[in-house]
Amino acid sequence: MKRGRLPLTALRSFEAAGRLGSFTEAAAELFVSQAAISRQIRDLEALIGKPLFERHHRSVSLTADGEALLTVLTHSFDRIGESLDALCGAKRAGxxxxxxxxxxxxxxxxxxxxxxxxxxxxxxxxxxxxxxxxxxxxxxxxxxxxxxxxxxxxxxxxxxxxGDVEMIAVMAPALAPRPLREPLDLLRYGLLHEDTRGLWEQWFAAAGAGQVRVERGAIFADGALVLQAALRGHGVALMDRDHVRDDLNAGRLVQAFDFSIRYGxxxxxxxxxxxxxxxxxxxxxxxxxxxxxxxxx
The missing domain is CATH 3.40.190.10 (Periplasmic binding protein-like II)
Structure with missing residues (x-):
């Protein structure tokens, strides 16, 4: 197709929808309506003579032809954007x-x-x-x-x-003045959770404690909040070893058992x-x- 006939607006709409996997998100990124995105993509499919998306009840997915076109467009738009950024000084150097x-x-x-x-x-x-x-x-x-x-x-x-994530059980030293004998002892001190209580259940199972049902304990939005709660003696936390290494070395936390589980x-x-x-x-x-x-x- 000659450059003068390239449907640039439709190609931009298709690239955004394919990259984001959503007509709605593409509309938000390009500051147009979802109807405009749908119309541009329909016109592009009519021009090409092939479907670029498979329409499902509440979602869309790219066809093989759509995947091939998206790869070329995304690479091309990236290069154009980088060139314009360099010319315009879009972001302050440094x-x-x-x-x-x-x-x-x-x-x-x-x-x-x-x-x-x-x-x-x-x-x-x-x-x-x-x-x-x-x-x-x-x-x-x-x-x-x-x-x-x-x-x-x-x-x-x-x-x-x-880096791999290796989850270990940690707690403030003052929280457990007596030696811990078995993993189930941790239930006495309260468990702290990030997003879900399921990870503790995996830890107990891997530690040989069987299928422990964990239904109590505060849930926090992210691990940094869990760490702050553990440092203040609010309970026992499962933390990535690399993220508490400094606290363990300084004695602000102790590892409850010499045991860990991998988590991505x-x-x-x-x-x-x-x-x-x-x-x-x-x-x-x-x-x-x-x-x-x-x-x-």
Whole structure:
């Protein structure tokens, strides 16, 4: 098709809907109505003569032809955006925006940022603590740090393993003056939970305590809040060993039992590692050097 006939508006609507997997989210990103997105995509399908989406009752999914077109469009729009950013100076040089899981941000990243800042005083950091897998396109985020229990890659981004998650039971020293004899002893002190009580049930089962029904204990939105509660003696917490290493070494927390369970991993997620800005390249190099979980990977 000649360049002069390229339906650019329809292609942009399709790229956003395919990338986000939703006509509604595409409409929000492009500041148009959902009806406008649907119409543009229908017109594009009519022009091509093939369906690009399979329509379901409450969702849509790309066809094989849609996947092929999306890959080309996303790559092309990325390159256009990067070129325009470079020409316009869209973001002040030296600024780095990092989107991180709240637990990772609160328990490890923020306590260790002083080291990065000391090594890179000219870089201004913006930390966005967000549990969602941020859509790097359409946002200013340079680097994302995400946790996944099973997933190891995501569409249209590059991911690099940062460190495995090893969950251990920790508590304030004053909370348990007597030695603990068996895992079920922890029930006397109250259990702290992040998002769900199910992880403790997995821990008890793996520790040989059988199928323990955990129905009590405060639930917190993220691990940083769980950590604060544990430090203040409010109960026993399951925490990533790397996130409480400093507290264990300083004696602010003790590990209840020499036992752990694996719970996925943290990942560095970017558009392309070979196209990182200088601040992003330095941050990635620093965190891969300093994050303790990576040393054992």
């Amino acid at each position: 600024t780095l925006i990092v989107s991180a899981e709240p637990s990772f941000a609160g328990c490890w990243l923020v306590p260790h940022l002083a080291q990065f800042q000391a090594e890179n005083p000219e870089i201004d950091l913006v930390i966005d603590a967000d549990p969602r897998l941020v859509e790097l396109r359409g946002h200013d985020v340079d680097v994302a740090i995400r946790h996944s229990a099973k997933v190891t890659s995501w569409p249209r981004v590059e991911a690099r393993h940062l 991993a943290f990942w560095l997620v970017v558009r392309r590692f070979d196209a990182l800005s200088e601040p992003a390249r330095r941050f990635v190099a620093w965190i891969e050097r300093c994050y303790p979980g990576r040393k054992g990977a």
